[in-house]
Amino acid sequence: MTAITVPPAVPTPHIRASIFRRLVRKPMGLLSLAYLAFVFVIAVIGPLIAPYDPNTASIDLVLAPPSPEHPLGGDSAGRDILSRLLWATSVTVAAAAVAIVAALVIGVIAGLIAGYFKGWFDSLASWVASLTMALPAVIVLIAARAVLGPSVWWAMLIFGIILSTAYYRLVYATVVGVRGELYVDAARVSGLSDARIIGRHILSVVRAPIIIQTAIVAGIAIAVQSGLEFLGLGDMSVPTWGSMLNDGFRNIYRAPILMLWPSLAIASTCIALTLLANAMRDVLERSVPVRRRRRRTAALAITEAEPAPNLDDIQPGTATETVVHNDDHTSANPRREVLLTIRDLRVGYQQQTGPDIEVVHGVSLDVLEGEIHGLIGESGSGKTQTAFAVLGLLPRGGRVTGGSIEYEGMQLADVGEHAYRGVRGKRIGYIPQEPMSNLDPSFTIGYQLVEPLRKNLGLSKKAAKESALALLDRVGIPSPERTFDAYPFEVSGGMAQRVLIAGAVSTDPDLIIADEPTTALDVTVQAEVLDLLRDLQRERRMAMLLVTHNFGVVADLCDRVTVMQEGLFVEQGPVRTILGSPAHPYTQSLLDALLDNGPARPPLAVTAEGGRP
Amino acid sequence: MLAFILRRLLAGVILLFVISALAFGLLYLDSANIARRLLGQNASPELVQQRAQELGLDRPVVVQYWDWLTNALTGDLGRSWFNGQLVTVSLQGRVAVTLSLVIGTTVLSAIVAVALGVLAARRGGWVDGGVQIVSVLGFAIPGFLIALYLVLIFAINLDWFKATGYVPLTESVTGWLSSVTLPIVALSLGAIAAVTQQVRGSMIDAMSRDYVRTLRSRGLGMGSVVYRHVLRNAGGPALAILAVQFIGLLGGAVIVEQVFALPGMGQLTVQAGTQGDIPVMMGLVVAFAVIVIVVNLFIDLAQAALNPKVRLA
Numbered sequence: 001m002t003a004i005t006v007p008p009a010v011p012t013p014h015i016r017a018s019i020f021r022r023l024v025r026k027p028m029g030l031l032s033l034a035y036l037a038f039v040f041v042i043a044v045i046g047p048l049i050a051p052y053d054p055n056t057a058s059i060d061l062v063l064a065p066p067s068p069e070h071p072l073g074g075d076s077a078g079r080d081i082l083s084r085l086l087w088a089t090s091v092t093v094a095a096a097a098v099a100i101v102a103a104l105v106i107g108v109i110a111g112l113i114a115g116y117f118k119g120w121f122d123s124l125a126s127w128v129a130s131l132t133m134a135l136p137a138v139i140v141l142i143a144a145r146a147v148l149g150p151s152v153w154w155a156m157l158i159f160g161i162i163l164s165t166a167y168y169r170l171v172y173a174t175v176v177g178v179r180g181e182l183y184v185d186a187a188r189v190s191g192l193s194d195a196r197i198i199g200r201h202i203l204s205v206v207r208a209p210i211i212i213q214t215a216i217v218a219g220i221a222i223a224v225q226s227g228l229e230f231l232g233l234g235d236m237s238v239p240t241w242g243s244m245l246n247d248g249f250r251n252i253y254r255a256p257i258l259m260l261w262p263s264l265a266i267a268s269t270c271i272a273l274t275l276l277a278n279a280m281r282d283v284l285e286r287s288v289p290v291r292r293r294r295r296r297t298a299a300l301a302i303t304e305a306e307p308a309p310n311l312d313d314i315q316p317g318t319a320t321e322t323v324v325h326n327d328d329h330t331s332a333n334p335r336r337e338v339l340l341t342i343r344d345l346r347v348g349y350q351q352q353t354g355p356d357i358e359v360v361h362g363v364s365l366d367v368l369e370g371e372i373h374g375l376i377g378e379s380g381s382g383k384t385q386t387a388f389a390v391l392g393l394l395p396r397g398g399r400v401t402g403g404s405i406e407y408e409g410m411q412l413a414d415v416g417e418h419a420y421r422g423v424r425g426k427r428i429g430y431i432p433q434e435p436m437s438n439l440d441p442s443f444t445i446g447y448q449l450v451e452p453l454r455k456n457l458g459l460s461k462k463a464a465k466e467s468a469l470a471l472l473d474r475v476g477i478p479s480p481e482r483t484f485d486a487y488p489f490e491v492s493g494g495m496a497q498r499v500l501i502a503g504a505v506s507t508d509p510d511l512i513i514a515d516e517p518t519t520a521l522d523v524t525v526q527a528e529v530l531d532l533l534r535d536l537q538r539e540r541r542m543a544m545l546l547v548t549h550n551f552g553v554v555a556d557l558c559d560r561v562t563v564m565q566e567g568l569f570v571e572q573g574p575v576r577t578i579l580g581s582p583a584h585p586y587t588q589s590l591l592d593a594l595l596d597n598g599p600a601r602p603p604l605a606v607t608a609e610g611g612r613p
Numbered sequence: 614m615l616a617f618i619l620r621r622l623l624a625g626v627i628l629l630f631v632i633s634a635l636a637f638g639l640l641y642l643d644s645a646n647i648a649r650r651l652l653g654q655n656a657s658p659e660l661v662q663q664r665a666q667e668l669g670l671d672r673p674v675v676v677q678y679w680d681w682l683t684n685a686l687t688g689d690l691g692r693s694w695f696n697g698q699l700v701t702v703s704l705q706g707r708v709a710v711t712l713s714l715v716i717g718t719t720v721l722s723a724i725v726a727v728a729l730g731v732l733a734a735r736r737g738g739w740v741d742g743g744v745q746i747v748s749v750l751g752f753a754i755p756g757f758l759i760a761l762y763l764v765l766i767f768a769i770n771l772d773w774f775k776a777t778g779y780v781p782l783t784e785s786v787t788g789w790l791s792s793v794t795l796p797i798v799a800l801s802l803g804a805i806a807a808v809t810q811q812v813r814g815s816m817i818d819a820m821s822r823d824y825v826r827t828l829r830s831r832g833l834g835m836g837s838v839v840y841r842h843v844l845r846n847a848g849g850p851a852l853a854i855l856a857v858q859f860i861g862l863l864g865g866a867v868i869v870e871q872v873f874a875l876p877g878m879g880q881l882t883v884q885a886g887t888q889g890d891i892p893v894m895m896g897l898v899v900a901f902a903v904i905v906i907v908v909n910l911f912i913d914l915a916q917a918a919l920n921p922k923v924r925l926a
Contacts, residue, residue, distance in 0.1 A: 131628075131631065131632070131635075133857070133860060133905075134628055134632055134902055134905050134906070135632065135860075135898065135901055135902055135905065136860050136861065136863040136864030136867070136901065136905075137864055138864035138865075138867050138868070139863070139864060139867065139882060139897065139898065139901050142867070142882050142883065142885075142886035142894075143636065143639075143640060143886065143894050143897075143898060144639075145886045145887075146640070146885060146886045146888075146889045146890070146891060146894045147639065147640055147642070147643055147889070147891075149650075149889075219753060223755035224864075226755065226757075227755060227757050227868045230757060230868065230871075231867075231868060231871055231883050232883075232887070233883065233886055233887060245758075245761070249761060249872070252761075252764065252765060252769065253769065256765055256769075259761060259765070263758050263761065263762070266755065266758060267753075267754050267755075267758055270753045270754060270755060271749075271750065271753040271754065273753070274749055274752055274753035275749065275753075278749060388826075391830055393826050393829055393830060395821070396821070417834070417835065421832075421834075422832075424829065424830055424831075424832050425830060425831040425832020425833070426832050428830075429830070430826075430827065430830035430831075432823060432826070432827050434823060437822065437823040437824065438823045438824050438826075438827040439824055439827075440824045440828065440842050440846065441824075441846070441920075441921070441922065442842070442845050442846055442919065442920060442921060443842070443845075444921075448828070451828075451831070451833065451841075452828075452831035452832055452833060455831075455832060455833060455837075456831075456832045487921045487922075487925070489922065490925075500827070503827075503831060504830075507831075507832070
């Protein structure tokens with residue numbers, strides 16, 4: 001016996017139960033479920049409680065108004081409408097059930113086999129599935145009717161086969177996704193049979209999407225079946241919602257009221273099914289981010305606990321004093337003017353329920369003309385939020401909730417878009433972290449460089465292209481023309497980052513905000529990009545706010561540095577002082593973590609090649 | 614690009630061949646009983662035999678299909694079993710009716726859906742909520758039901774539009790508009806609902822992309838970033854869903870044509886389906902498949918124009 005225990009599947013029955021409970025707690029979910037349950041009950045007992053035979057016609061009852069004996073009156077052939085409606089509900093629901101069962105059985109089984117075992121069956125099934133997209137289902141059903149004659153059941157069986165592709169695609173995609181998960185590998189290694197893995201691990205994952213899909217498929221089945229019956233293609237001896245509607249339509253000038261009951265039944269059932277699917281999707285989607293967030297905070301808690309035990313005395317989130325060191329001979333320069341002043345900056349995020357969540361709790365810093373100011377801290381400390389606040393580009397829901405951001409005498413905190421006109425892209429440049437995702441894949445690199453040049457500097461197309469080519473050359477791209485015409489996905493990450501740097505400096509800004517500009521790059525490329533940044537900064541005398549979590553980068557480039565933790569600045573000063581004699585325990589722990597990686601070295605010897613702290 | 618188009622065309626031709634073979638096989642599978650069904654239960658076996666011989670139904674299905682295929686390649690889809698008319702002749706005028714209906718619907722839905730989707734994605738709040746509710750209803754209620762009530766309200770009670778009949782575009786533009794407006798509106802609502810949801814979703818997705826922030830950091834306004842970059846990136850998924858909707862619209866047109874008594878392919882399909890007129894049915898299947906394949910080709914081309922990854926792959 002192996003000692004490996006099988007890890008539990010993701011959504012355990014416990015979670016499913018709570019999803020049902022949450023569904024019922026939503027008004028939409030409860031209402032639609034209750035209505036569908038009502039329809040189902042009528043479908044089961046309808047034929048039993050119907051007061052008359054649905055097909056018995058009586059001359060007296062032709063288009064009769066409602067009466068005590070016939071509460072809904074009579075139709076054009078003199079049949080009792082209430083009895084027909086009860087029978088029709090039964091037949092329509094049963095017909096939809098035939099389609100759903102056929103679709104479920106075929107689609108789920110085929111999807112499981114194709115997704116789990118792949119091979120020839122996968123190719124064949126996917127090809128057949130794509131074949132059903134080549135013709136409208138209604139045409140296929142009418143063609144089948146030409147051969148098989150009028151039969152609700154045959155039609156719905158064939159429609160079920162067509163609809164099975166919806167389940168097939170869903171199950172297939174899920175299975176292919178789950179199949180690669182580690183817990184499925186673990187189950188296989190531990191010797192579980194394929195059947196058990198499918199049953200236990202894979203079916204449990206696709207169950208919820210299948211239920212949502214079923215609600216949608218049921219609506220489509222009822223709509224199409226009613227449509228066919230409405231066209232008069234069905235078996236006229238069997239009452240259905242569609243055939244009742246047909247009767248109403250043929251008498252639309254005489255008695256349009258005949259259309260009322262069947263159309264109400266069709267519309268309300270279809271709406272209830274759609275609302276149910278939507279409510280279920282909401283419930284399932286809501287449950288995901290909650291779980292994710294929890295996992296993330298757990299991960300953060302671990303990294304926080306790791307660095308050093310002496311952090312216990314620092315209360316996160318409360319305004320402790322920032323340790324500010326005086327300028328030393330390298331950073332002091334009386335001729336430099338202050339470019340960017342941040343005072344007591346607070347950044348908060350709106351919540352759907354409850355008060356805003358504050359992620360930056362009142363921080364202050366100055367960036368002088370031509371200096372590189374490092375902003376260092378671990379992930380989630382709020383350094384990127386601070387940078388985005390300066391750019392006025394906080395993600396949706398985020399805003400500056402307090403304090404001031406002054407740039408060359410202009411107030412940028414909590415102002416509208418117009419205040420940034422002529423500032424962003426012209427006087428402040430931005431270098432992002434992830435090179436690939438920061439270039440639009442649908443446009444050439446050249447276009448993305450030329451567009452801002454024309455907008456901000458008013459250059460002609462030709463001048464902008466020349467300028468862009470010169471920039472590409474300057475940032476060390478070997479063949480600027482070819483890169484100019486290339487799409488982002490055609491160049492390497494290092495090249496893409498050079499392109500983004502070129503874009504940031506293209507309008508000759510006074511300040512560059514660089515958000516971890518080398519984190520996503522290979523170590524060798526990192527050093528080259530850092531060199532490029534330093535050269536460009538000296539050449540153009542730009543100031544830079546450099547966000548990073550890497551003390552190597554700080555030591556390599558920065559004049560001054562600010563250490564950030566949990567939305568607060570804990571220490572600020574010249575880079576030599578901070579690295580040489582850090583005063584705050586958090587800074588000390590960060591530096592200790594860095595030096596633990598190798599033999600003890602003097603702080604300034606740690607260069608770009610230094611590993612992540 | 615040319616290779617891309619040729620490859621797609623070839624795939625389309627193969628698909629058409631497969632569909633025609635499958636359809637023929639299924640429609641003529643019951644060869645032995647077709648003549649019996651045409652003549653009724655009381656016809657004598659001799660008569661049935663004779664009729665089957667006349668129609669060539671006594672031969673193996675493969676032979677019959679080969680016959681059909683070779684004729685079809687020369688543009689002859691056979692004759693109706695009921696009125697003896699050439700299938701191609703029956704189809705001729707009808708294709709235009711159905712296409713004007715479905716293309717009109719597609720254009721209208723695309724415009725409205727993009728407008729609504731962009732509005733919902735950018736504004737959020739109650740605008741988004743309202744769009745959501747409308748699109749849930751539009752998605753849920755079957756198009757023919759909407760068509761019925763449109764006829765009842767706008768054609769019969771208010772008398773604003775023609776309730777039935779079709780006026781060709783070449784005859785009178787206003788007449789054509791009057792005859793197709795209600796059917797197009799009825800068909801559009803479902804498509805608008807589905808495409809709006811997709812546009813909204815992919816807009817929200819595209820707006821949260823990193824490159825949007827970077828483009829804005831370069832001094833470009835949100836408006837120009839949305840219309841030039843976000844819409845283009847959101848366009849691909851929206852087009853894909855529009856292609857799926859188009860196929861659904863062809864099916865919906867069959868029912869809606871019946872409601873408005875429009876002489877399109879749908880009406881012919883219903884007629885052939887009720888009568889069991891298999892040569893006509895076969896011709897219709899091929900015609901519908903050709904339309905679907907051509908539209909998919911156009912959608913593929915549009916995808917390639919929007920997305921360089923598709924174009925360069």
